[in-house]
Amino acid sequence: MLKELKPALLMLTLMTLLTGALYPALVTALAHWLFPWQAAGSLLTVKGEVVGSELVGQSFSEPRYFWGRPSATAPMSHNGAASAATNLGPLNPTLTETIRARMQTLQESDPGQSAPIPVDLVTSSASGLDPHISVAAALWQLPRVARTRGLSEQTVLHLLQQHTQERTWGILGERRVNVLTLNLALDQRTQP
């Protein structure tokens, strides 16, 4: 083995330069040339101020906003610098209790809504940063948002449809609503 150490050391040095320096540098250079916005994090700006990333979910709890999926990040929810999941097992009593509490909060936010709550709206996401909710979860919240903002349900539904992403090529992934961009659009409509 000792005889192989010298070529091994030289080879490791060369390979580190190639795959650990040259390769990421090349990807970075090409990425910034071809896709500068995406490479920098798909950041959204309003009046020149960064308001988050299109791809990273934010925390909403006011009735005038659509709410995203629960997040398990610490110390605050939707912490973009420390993604995390609950990792609660299916039979863990904490899971059932937490979900029951979330259901109650949702129900209290709109006592008139009698439809069953879609499961994705009360279960926490894998990253803690899920930017999406299901179409069903958005529709469930629609009456509340429309009422609080004094908009017609038709208007909000129209906006919701604009921010609904279909399955890629009609096959891949799930139909989903981007909560942050939808809420930004709502704010733009109701604020002068």
Added chain:
Amino acid sequence: MTINSLLQITFYLLLLLLLAWPLGLYMARIYTAALPRPLSWLHPLEKGFYRLCGIRADEEMSWQRYAHAVLAFNLLGLLLLYALQRLQLTLPFNPQAMANLPPDQSFNVAVSFATNTNWQNYGGESTLSYLVQMAGLTVQNFLSAATGMAIMAALMRAFTRREAAAIGNFWVDMVRSTLYLLLPLSLLLALTLVSQGVIQNFSPYQNGQLLQALAYEEPQNGPDGQPLKDEKGDAVTEHKITREQSIAMGPVASQVAIKQLGTNGGGFFNTNSAHPLENPTPLTNLLEMLAILLIPAAFCIAFGRFIGDTRQGVAILAAMTLVFLSLLLLCQWAEQSGNPLLQRLGLQTTASEQAPGGNMEGKELRFGIVNSTLWATATTAASNGSVNAMHDSFTPLGGLVPMWLMQLGEVIFGGVGSGLYGMIVFALVAVFVAGLMIGRTPEYLGKKIEAFEIKMAAVAVLTPCFATLIGTAIAVVSTSGLAGIANPGIHGFSEILYAFSSAGNNNGSAFGGLSVNTPFYNFLLGLAMLLARYWVIIPVLAIAGSLAGKKIIPVSAGTLPTHTPLFVLLLIGTVVVVGALTFLPALALGPIVEQVRMFNS
């Protein structure tokens, strides 16, 4: 099963097999002298590497020397990665000023990446500097993958040799795997990922103004840096309100590409490919899933082509695909059926065009149930170990599938190179068993299989089983082992069993609730990873050396054909019986009894 789920699975599998065929034919040429035309302009670079390192490319190695080269190269890589983590604060490309890692954690990460396991005991964006991610993790992602591919190249070369003393040159096999396959594919994949929103930059973390101010409790630390506790033992916190969201940045795409292609799996971020900046859309998800199984599947075709009988490779690929598909359907059924405890609360859990339904705890909405289970099955069939959903929150049966796929020894596709050499070891066992049954001398691809090969095969098959079961046993009888458990009851045992199945088969995925960044787990899991990697590699190289030295017997009426559906079933039978006999008792104590309790609760 919805129609869409069947469509997505079919689409994925078809695309995988369609791509594996041409790539396999291309790969077969990498390991022969005749280089594929499109990349022959890289040849001077390759030759330059050998010259600078003082390597004679035409010098062939015995299996012992080949093993020495592998071990020396991996050892130095491990030491470099260890050093980078211990010194990251004093090194450049650390805009978030991440602190140096403690010795036990650095040891575990270094072992994990050198052995192609890529077990995560660190939280990417909150622990590691960009330099460690690039010059440490990314480099080992390439090199550990290339190491596995080189060993497979040596093994397939052995089948074509007659009474030869050598099996090839490790440096040549390793450099060619990197230069002609891993690098170009990674470059292509990385750029495609960026186009979809995977980030690639060296900026410090960005701050966004939140639409709605966010209240939270910040844990307080005492003067010693430890979290403060009140008299009741609860953490002392301070109520705070923030208007900003910090968003992690970094050179992500370049690392994610090779992490998927090289069956590595260690994420840039804590939540791996569930993180929207690592895997933002259904399309990136498809590409990353394809990348998991692409090279392992193509290697089967390359193997067939290389030994001059493509049918042999197709037979192995068929065996892998059949096991994969059956377990995938089981996992998907379990997750789509969901958690009865939640259904009883009155939630809407049926799948429709409006919502994915099912067990959505620990899953991302854009992936839903279908892509989460497809990924979970692919990542554990291959020894990738990246995740796009949290396996710890799967239903018991849904979680059993990834766990058992790892326990099968990572041979259902398996790691790049390592999956196929593992499967060939099982093929040797299969022809040996068949030989005993029909009373003929076992042979595989014209090589007589004798006592030495079977002894080595036994070592290669049993070492991972040993590492998994003994490791689990030690952890469940020690206080330090039990201290890491997050979920109460049976699920806690599953967490430990999963951890050692993952480390003991070089997978790297986890039931993430288990706290593994402790000296106990860092050391024990590190040991399991080392055993499982090198005590398979060494026997496999010994088999290669022995086979290369044998004559090639011409096919006769007495030869058991190894490309027929019968052999495919025999091979599946061997893998499944070994996996079931070894692990059924442990599984019965974990996920199986938990599933029964879920049905009865």
